[in-house]
Amino acid sequence: MPKKALITGVTGQDGSYLAEFLLEKNYQVFGLIRRSSTINFERIAHLQDRIELIPGDLLDQSSLLSALDRVQPDEVYNLAAQSFVPTSWSQPVLTGEFTALGVTRMLEAIRVVNPAIRFYQASSSEMFGMVEESPQNERTRFYPRSPYGVAKLYGHWITVNARESYNLFACSGILFNHESPRRGIEFVTRKVSHSVARIKLGLQRNLRMGNLDAERDWGFAGDYVRAMWLMLQQEQPDDYVIATGLTHSVRRLLDLAFSHAGLDYREYVEIDPAFLRPAEVCHLRGDFAKARRKLGWEPSTSFEQLVAMMVDGDLGIVSRSTTTASLAA
Numbered sequence: 001m002p003k004k005a006l007i008t009g010v011t012g013q014d015g016s017y018l019a020e021f022l023l024e025k026n027y028q029v030f031g032l033i034r035r036s037s038t039i040n041f042e043r044i045a046h047l048q049d050r051i052e053l054i055p056g057d058l059l060d061q062s063s064l065l066s067a068l069d070r071v072q073p074d075e076v077y078n079l080a081a082q083s084f085v086p087t088s089w090s091q092p093v094l095t096g097e098f099t100a101l102g103v104t105r106m107l108e109a110i111r112v113v114n115p116a117i118r119f120y121q122a123s124s125s126e127m128f129g130m131v132e133e134s135p136q137n138e139r140t141r142f143y144p145r146s147p148y149g150v151a152k153l154y155g156h157w158i159t160v161n162a163r164e165s166y167n168l169f170a171c172s173g174i175l176f177n178h179e180s181p182r183r184g185i186e187f188v189t190r191k192v193s194h195s196v197a198r199i200k201l202g203l204q205r206n207l208r209m210g211n212l213d214a215e216r217d218w219g220f221a222g223d224y225v226r227a228m229w230l231m232l233q234q235e236q237p238d239d240y241v242i243a244t245g246l247t248h249s250v251r252r253l254l255d256l257a258f259s260h261a262g263l264d265y266r267e268y269v270e271i272d273p274a275f276l277r278p279a280e281v282c283h284l285r286g287d288f289a290k291a292r293r294k295l296g297w298e299p300s301t302s303f304e305q306l307v308a309m310m311v312d313g314d315l316g317i318v319s320r321s322t323t324t325a326s327l328a329a
Contacts, residue, residue, distance in 0.1 A: 006073040008032040008058065008106070009080035010051070013182045014122065016043035018077060018225040019051055025229070030071045032056040032064075032080070043182050058102030064109040068117070075232050077120045078106050081155075082148070092147035099151035100158075107162045107170065118169040118232045121159040124152040125176040125217065125243070125284050135217075135287035137241055138174070156239075163237055171231040176217040176243035176286040178224040179306060181313030188250065189218065192257045193310035197318040199268055200261040206268045210275030212251040215283045219244045220301035220309075230295040243286020244299045256307040261315070 005022050009015045010031025022029050029051040033039060041048065056067040058080055068076075081099040082091065103121055110117045128136045129145035144150045156172050163170040183190040191207075198204035219242075227242045258265035291297045301309075 002026050002028045003075065004028045004030065004071060004073045005075045005077060006030045006032060006054070006067065006071050007077045007079060008056075009078075009122075010053070011040060011044055012079060013043065013180055013184070013221050014079045014178070014225060014228075015077075016047070016182055017180070017222050018079070018228060019044060019047055021222075021225050021229060023047070023050055028052075030054050030067075030073065032067055058098055058105060061105045061109065064105055065113060068109050068113040072114065073117055075118045075120070076106065076110060077122075077228060078103060079122045081122065081152070095147050096151050096154075099148065100154035103155035104158050107158065107168065110168065111162070111166055115166065115168055118237075119159070119162075119171070120228050120232055121155055121170065121172045122228075123156040123159075123172040123174045123239070124149065125174060125241075125286060127153045127156060127174065128284060131283060134283060135243075135245060135285040137287040138239055138290055160239070169232070169237045171237045172239040173224075173228055173231060174239060174241045174286075175224055175227075176219065176241070176284060178219045178221040178242075179310065180221040181310050182221070183310070189253065189307075189310060190314075192253055193307070193314045194318070196257045196261050196263065196311050197314035200263065200315065201318055201322060203318065203322065206270050207265075208270050208272035208275065209250065209254070210272065212254070212269075212271070213249055215247040215249045215285070217243045217245070217247050217285045218253075218303055218306065219299050220306050223299045223301055227291060227295060227297045230291075230297055234294070238294070240291045240295065241286045241288050242291055242297070243288045244303070245286060245288060246303065247283065247285040248303050253307065256304060257311050260308050260311045 005027045007015050019029050031053050033053045034057045054067045056063040082095040126149035127142045127144050129143040129149050144153050159170045159172045162168045179189040195207040254265040
């Protein structure tokens, strides 16, 4: 019988790449979906005849119990969260409910339905926040600088606690920033690639940005979901930093993206204080030595390849939408 996996957040960037990966591994894949009239299935539209969508909500304990009882999964990947850092300042309570307590609800549901289920929690490099050493590894002290980072830290530690208290096979992947053409347009990498495409095609005049000197360790989401799966295939559960080990500034991101389209970012980018964070995280760089040693994992996509992939993707999307709009008119 094929293994069964339940993915929360299956309609998101990571969920769609993970579903593809698991299907290639001959898993039976289920996705947990909140009941809503505005669900966006765009990222999994090509997979909907191969995965089964199950109703459930991280805010509702009984729905999680029902979903687990119905699916009886071998593995649960908890990728759902309120994951846009700027929104966490305007909606800190909701962020805490989804991103922190949602993890507790899922772990409790696993403990009740079947403690043998293997659990993956999507932790975040934002937990490091105001870093005290670089690069950051599994032993680096956490100092989150946003409600999102604080909520993720709760989710991380409640996963560790469930592992140590109830002997659950529960792992946390401390993932550094991972991007793709499927990234939400509100995130800085996709905001840049989409704006570059619109500027190149004459649909936009400039791009407003915040702190150009902030540095991140950016990787490709398609590489990172492989690490999630590898964590749940080990003999013992553990936590791992997943990163590229390289940092790039937002300014470098702009330079690469605009240059790929034959443009100079300095002619189009404007600084807008509205995009500055109340508490900035200036530098993040991950040390994935443990993942390389124990999981045999390492990234396969360079930052330059990633940026080119995203710009090309958005050039195609914007061009097609412009053509469709013109035909409709």
